[in-house]
Amino acid sequence: xxxxxxxxxxxxxxxxxxxxxxxxxxxxxxxxxxxxxxxxxxxxxxxxxxxxxxxxxxxxxxxxxxxxxxxxxxxxxxxxxxxxxxxxxxxxxxxxxxxxxxxxxxxxxxxxxx
Amino acid sequence: xxxxxxxxxxxxxxxxxxxxxxxxxxxxxxxxxxxxxxxxxxxxxxxxxxxxxxxxxxxxxxxxxxxxxxxxxxxxxxxxxxxxxxxxxxxxxxxxxxxxxxxxxxxxxxxxxx
Numbered sequence: 031x032x033x034x035x036x037x038x039x040x041x042x043x044x045x046x047x048x049x050x051x052x053x054x055x056x057x058x059x060x061x062x063x064x065x066x067x068x069x070x071x072x073x074x075x076x077x078x079x080x081x082x083x084x085x086x087x088x089x090x091x092x093x094x095x096x097x098x099x100x101x102x103x104x105x106x107x108x109x110x111x112x113x114x115x116x117x118x119x120x121x122x123x124x125x126x127x128x129x130x131x132x133x134x135x136x137x138x139x140x141x142x143x144x
Numbered sequence: 145x146x147x148x149x150x151x152x153x154x155x156x157x158x159x160x161x162x163x164x165x166x167x168x169x170x171x172x173x174x175x176x177x178x179x180x181x182x183x184x185x186x187x188x189x190x191x192x193x194x195x196x197x198x199x200x201x202x203x204x205x206x207x208x209x210x211x212x213x214x215x216x217x218x219x220x221x222x223x224x225x226x227x228x229x230x231x232x233x234x235x236x237x238x239x240x241x242x243x244x245x246x247x248x249x250x251x252x253x254x255x256x257x258x
Contacts, residue, residue: 034186062245073148073235073249074187081245120186130245131177131200134186 032057032123034135042141043111051106051138053095053121063104064122064132065095074120080104091115116142146170148250150236156256157226165221165253169238176219177247178211179235187235193219226257 033056043049055061062081066074078089085097095106104121118139124132149168157163169176174195179187189203193213201211208226213219223230233254237247 039184064245066249071251073251074237075249076246079245122186124245131189131192132247134188136184136186 032061032133034121034123034133036119036121036135036138038138039136040139040141042143044143045113046110049106049108049111049115049140051119051121051140053104053106053135054102055104055121055123056102057123062124062130062132063095063097064124065089065093065104065106066120066122066134067091068118068120068137070117077106077119111140111142113142113144116140148236148238148248150234150250150253152253153251154254154256156258158258159226159228161226161257163223163226163255165223165234165255167219167221167236167238167250169217169219169236170248171217172240173238173248174216174241175239175247176213177237177239178219178221179237181233181235181252183232190221190234223255226255228257231255231257 035054064079065077068074077093078087080087080097087095093108118137120137121135122132124130151166176193178190181187191211192200196216208224210222233252235252237249239247
């Protein structure tokens, strides 16, 4: 069965600092990997996704993530955080088959200090 | 264009009552998903529709939960004999087709069972 672990429940950074959110997955084959962001009262928005190819994936809002098969990780990074990045971040893993139903991690809450 | 919409945004009901939650997907999207998100958790898959049929309902927790999509567009999630443990945010997502991996999420319906 596929699963996702986001080990950090909360992360606090100062505005302008760099950010890395951790994600580890378990999946039997080559996974499809996603990062979503959820702001209060909003639906989830896709930041980026990895299916194959280049293991460094660029997303929206200046985010990137790197797929490391040897570590079963797909960590999300941003070089300089803005106050508007404060939100809940979810990593998800999905696989092949017709539905591509993802399994989500429990999320990491990002707090940005001015 | 319009995104995924869900109504109502909030629903408060009493234990034992019946509720219906509605999802309007993005026009033309054939795939539709329902998720449940409890406090402090990531979205948990409930059911997936491809067109009018439920292609995967393995996430429905029990037979009190049912969903329909009679014309392949709007979907309704129905919960009978609600219990306090059903309190959560119910998210709907749609995607252009079964082979497309990007899901577009609605803002959710917050269900509170008293």
